[in-house]
Amino acid sequence: MSSIYNFNAGPSILPREVLEEAQRDLLDFQSSGISILESSHRGAAYEGVHMEAIQNITELCGLTDEYAVLFLQGGATGQFAWIPMNLLGPNDVADYVNTGSWAAKAIEQASCLGNVHVAADSTSECPARVPTAEELNFSPNAAYLHLTSNETIGGTQWPTYPACDAPIVVDMSSDILSRPVDYTAFDLVYAGAQKNLGVAGVSIVIIRKALADRAPDTLPGVLRYRDHIKANSLLHTAPCFSIYITMLVTRWLKATGIERVYQNNRDKASRLYGMIDSTDFYRGTAATHCRSEMNVTFRLASEALESEFLDQASGQGMLGLKGHRSLGGVRASIYNAFPMDGVDALVSFMKDFEDRHA
Numbered sequence: 001m002s003s004i005y006n007f008n009a010g011p012s013i014l015p016r017e018v019l020e021e022a023q024r025d026l027l028d029f030q031s032s033g034i035s036i037l038e039s040s041h042r043g044a045a046y047e048g049v050h051m052e053a054i055q056n057i058t059e060l061c062g063l064t065d066e067y068a069v070l071f072l073q074g075g076a077t078g079q080f081a082w083i084p085m086n087l088l089g090p091n092d093v094a095d096y097v098n099t100g101s102w103a104a105k106a107i108e109q110a111s112c113l114g115n116v117h118v119a120a121d122s123t124s125e126c127p128a129r130v131p132t133a134e135e136l137n138f139s140p141n142a143a144y145l146h147l148t149s150n151e152t153i154g155g156t157q158w159p160t161y162p163a164c165d166a167p168i169v170v171d172m173s174s175d176i177l178s179r180p181v182d183y184t185a186f187d188l189v190y191a192g193a194q195k196n197l198g199v200a201g202v203s204i205v206i207i208r209k210a211l212a213d214r215a216p217d218t219l220p221g222v223l224r225y226r227d228h229i230k231a232n233s234l235l236h237t238a239p240c241f242s243i244y245i246t247m248l249v250t251r252w253l254k255a256t257g258i259e260r261v262y263q264n265n266r267d268k269a270s271r272l273y274g275m276i277d278s279t280d281f282y283r284g285t286a287a288t289h290c291r292s293e294m295n296v297t298f299r300l301a302s303e304a305l306e307s308e309f310l311d312q313a314s315g316q317g318m319l320g321l322k323g324h325r326s327l328g329g330v331r332a333s334i335y336n337a338f339p340m341d342g343v344d345a346l347v348s349f350m351k352d353f354e355d356r357h358a
């Protein structure tokens, strides 16, 4: 077991301590004699889990009481539709920055529901990059600006976020709580839990409560942020187990500390990029100034060589390194819970593979 390294992009690696605790609670949750999976979402035991998960996220993100933390279903993809349904009126325009596959999907869903203006599009750039401040062309009085913090597939990440007068909505699915960020600079932040915060089945939405008042009365309550805020994410049966795992992961993040998590993340990314930069054998696909600290993407000289690389890596216990099916190549996802020795193992495999093929 110790020699397996999980580089999957999502669902992805969880802290070992979290899995061990979940294993214990799977049979007997807090000495109740029943499993966490069998506990009522209205019961006292689950209520403690629910409240702690909200509290942990509130503390880790430094949120004020102007914000609500919600647990919703339908994935981050569901949020691509919820956001315009709740925030984009018929006479409004929303600005979106198209930085890659995930931003493009958000744009596609929002365009079904209202007026979308693409404030900048860097998707045809090679190497992949985020737009410069000068390239951003905001609409006057936009309903909101939508950003994708980390492009999980293309391997780019905003090093710092652009400023804007409109409320800012950020898809942080693949880099939430991976680095120190002023979350109060944003009006809505959302993330599927299965990359940095837990398992599939729940999306975390951090929303400035005043923004939720915009939702039209014609929108069914189950799709309105406002109603979920009022019900504290218990409008209907919550995905209790997924929220429970997020509670454990955020408890682990608090114990570790975001500064230390970030130092580790930066260190992991710089060891991998250092390896890529030291040779022409591997070619990074993202521009240096905005390459992702979460998803390190690179190519080899041919698809045949990449396929051999992936086969041998997986033979040595390094799993999930295949690039997204839309782009190919190699992608090493090194989220918060990914260990340094896994990065070192990959770097030494890369050196060895190069020596044998260069």
Ligand SMILES: *Cc1c(COP(=O)(O)O)cnc(C)c1O
Binding pocket: 010, 074, 075, 076, 077, 078, 102, 148, 150, 151, 152, 171, 172, 173, 174, 192, 193, 195
């Ligand atoms: C994975 C991902 C999504 C989609 O998440 P789902 O929960 O599968 O809908 C959206 N945005 C980004 C940036 C992602 O990495």
